[in-house]
Amino acid sequence: MDLSDIDPIKLIATLMVAATPLLLAAIGELVVEKAGVLNLGVEGMMITGAISGFAVAVETGSPWLGFLAAAAGGALLSVLFAILTQVALANHVASGLALTLFGLGLSALIGQSYGGQKPPPMAEVDLGPLNDLPVVGPILFGHDPILYLSLGLVAAVWAVLKYSRMGLVLRAVGENHDAAHALGYKVVRIRVLAILFGGACAGLGGAYISLIRVPQWTDGMTAGVGWIALALVVFASWKPWRVLAGAYLFGGVTVLQFNLQGVGIAIPVEYLSMSPYVITIIVLVLLSRDKSSAPGSLGRIFHASS
Amino acid sequence: MKLSKLLAGAALAIGLASTAMAADKTKVGFIYVGPINDGGWSQHHHESAKKMAEHFGDKVELVYRESVPEGADAERAITQMALQGADIIFTTSFGFMDATMNVAKKFPKVKFEHATGYKTAPNMSAYSARFYEGRAVTGFIAGKMTKTNKIGYIGSFPIPEVIRGINSTYIHAKKANPDVKLSVIWLNTWFDPAKEADATQTLIDQGVDVVLAHTDSTAPLAVLEKNGGYGFGQAADMIEFAPKPRLSSIIDNWAPYYIQEVQAVIDGTWASHNAWDGISTGMVGIGEITDAVPADVKAEAEALKESIAKGEYHPFTGPLNKQDGTPWLAAGEVADDGTLAGMNFYVEGVEGSIPQ
Known part of the structure; x- marks a missing residue:
């Protein structure tokens, strides 16, 4: 047992990578839920993004095109959900679950010939001397561009929701779709756009696993991250910065418990394995003690006639 | 028809x-x-x-x-x-x-x-x-190849099969390199590429440069390829990662056994049994040792494999103590199958505890 083997700087750098897929999926789902739609298909959209990104990156040799395709793939799958819930007025929960099952199957089908292949590597952002700074260098700089994109997305979602007219309208649609409709806002159109955004974010998150974090393709490789993202949005009280904190906390505890195991610390492994879930839930529950801020129309079906 | x-x-x-x-x-x-x-x-x-x-x-x-x-x-x-x-x-x-x-x-x-x-x-x-026979060979290579004297092991579930592999790896890494240290990370899953990748990254962050895995995906090798360091194919040859990071592999060759058993069903001669075969029958294969391994190490590893295949050497041969220092096998004594089948302890020198 030698705690000095744990390098806190590397730990933080690794946890940021570990948390990014979760963060991307959760920030997308946050926007979807803010618009009053409950899409339980995050896992399905992530895995679809993971394979479409992987396939395109392998075929074209460009990780950038891969991520683009991942966003498109996730969004395309979410179109199905949008049609079901916004046009056909199907139940959100059932449609979302179906989307997850469909996505898992579809990705396995597309991915049949991609097992054992290696995607092109994505270069890390080279900021020259900044990378060599002690402590902050490895933590803040020298990551891949998608990780910065995920942080930028959190800031953008927060700013748009809080300060822009677009954000206000989106929240209005989520809080009370009948009132928003009466004011003349296109509830269905706004929701469809939000669903597409959520799908694209989930797709990016999935591709982050298959192109950067692992990097390879295997069936079912998202292994439940989509579900954690869903829970994270709720526990973070639909607040973007809390989603970021929750995702990093979750990633951090995951990586920390591996580190503790690696140095042979005498905590039973079962406790270590459950610790990311337990600690994240406890912290976020404590944070959200104020009042539940679930969007008022979350998961309710909207039809202009009702 | x-x-x-x-x-x-x-x-x-x-x-x-x-x-x-x-x-x-x-x-x-x-x-x-x-x-x-x-x-x-x-x-x-x-x-x-x-x-x-x-x-x-x-x-x-x-x-x-x-x-x-x-x-x-x-x-x-x-x-x-x-x-x-x-x-x-x-x-x-x-x-x-x-x-x-x-x-x-x-x-x-x-x-x-x-x-x-x-x-x-x-x-x-x-x-x-008898995967542990293969683990003896890969553990030996790992001990020879580590420059930091730290090797890592990604375990799935704490069952005898996995614990045997960890012990066999450690015993033979130690033979190759007396200063070697082994870190074990348990994942509580057979298959979760993201977790396998994170655990590999963690080991690398801690200064480990050879990682052995007893999980089912190739994620550890993919991460090793990205970061440098060595690993081994597990269950399959995983030759797509050769010559680096994959140095060799433990290949499970079940086909002959499946043919034999299905033939027995067709013939009506099938009978219940408990089969446990190793390198000698080919059920456990050792994948080609790549050129990243120095020739003398490769020769020693192959000699070790031969001696196991011929039955001249058993990977669990005394003197061996349990982790807490109590004697397990006296000098020259060989572990019996019953103890191996239910193995629930580390040998002396392995750090950490087995989740119960």
Whole structure:
């Protein structure tokens, strides 16, 4: 047992990578839920993004095109959900679950010939001397561009929701779709756009696993991250910065418990394995003690006639 | 023929299937814990199954289900396969043991074969490979190749099969390099590429430069390739990662066993048994040792493999103490299969504790 083997700087750098897929999926789902739609298909959209990104990156040799395709793939799958819930007025929960099952199957089908292949590597952002700074260098700089994109997305979602007219309208649609409709806002159109955004974010998150974090393709490789993202949005009280904190906390505890195991610390492994879930839930529950801020129309079906 | 097939099909469809109806063809079922393209454990079982089906051609019908979770769902999947008229069912993960046993009791006419477990019944066999023999060779190479004197091991579940592998790895890494330290990370899953990747990254962050894995995907090798460091193929050859980071591999070759067992079912000579074979019969294969390994180390590793194959050397030969320092094997004494089958302790020198 030698705690000095744990390098806190590397730990933080690794946890940021570990948390990014979760963060991307959760920030997308946050926007979807803010618009009053409950899409339980995050896992399905992530895995679809993971394979479409992987396939395109392998075929074209460009990780950038891969991520683009991942966003498109996730969004395309979410179109199905949008049609079901916004046009056909199907139940959100059932449609979302179906989307997850469909996505898992579809990705396995597309991915049949991609097992054992290696995607092109994505270069890390080279900021020259900044990378060599002690402590902050490895933590803040020298990551891949998608990780910065995920942080930028959190800031953008927060700013748009809080300060822009677009954000206000989106929240209005989520809080009370009948009132928003009466004011003349296109509830269905706004929701469809939000669903597409959520799908694209989930797709990016999935591709982050298959192109950067692992990097390879295997069936079912998202292994439940989509579900954690869903829970994270709720526990973070639909607040973007809390989603970021929750995702990093979750990633951090995951990586920390591996580190503790690696140095042979005498905590039973079962406790270590459950610790990311337990600690994240406890912290976020404590944070959200104020009042539940679930969007008022979350998961309710909207039809202009009702 | 066509009509009879149609009728048989219809009978199957309405759930009147019985083993007698499918008598013209032997139906062989497989249950896998992971997807058949995991690049490792499940894929290799499936490839062996396909080789078996090719060997028999028309005489055998192969059915399988992939990604079956261990637990209650497994029992349902196995039951369903038995209801569909399978004559013999192979369940290929340790966690399927009790589920297989329960279903075996309900279908006395169907033969069951469970991989890597220890329970048997009149219609249920256990079969496993002595992976620890392969671990001796890869552990030896790991000990020689580490420059930081730190090697890492990614464990799935704390079951005897995995613990044997860790002990064998450590014993032989230590023989190659007396200063070696072994860090073990348990994942509590067979298959989760993201977790396997994170654990590998963590080990690398802690200064480990050779990582051995007992999980099912190729994620550890993918991470090693990105970061530098060495690893080994597990269950499958994983040759796509050669010559670096994959230095060698432990290959499970189940095909001959599957052919032998299915032949026994066809001949009507199948009998329950507990098979446990190693390098000598080819059930455990050692993948080509790449040129990244110096020639003298390669020669020593191959000599070790030969001596195990010939039965001259047993990877668990005394003097060996348990982790707490109590004596286990006296000098020259060889571990008996019973102790190995239920192994639930680390040998002296391995750090950390086994989750109970």
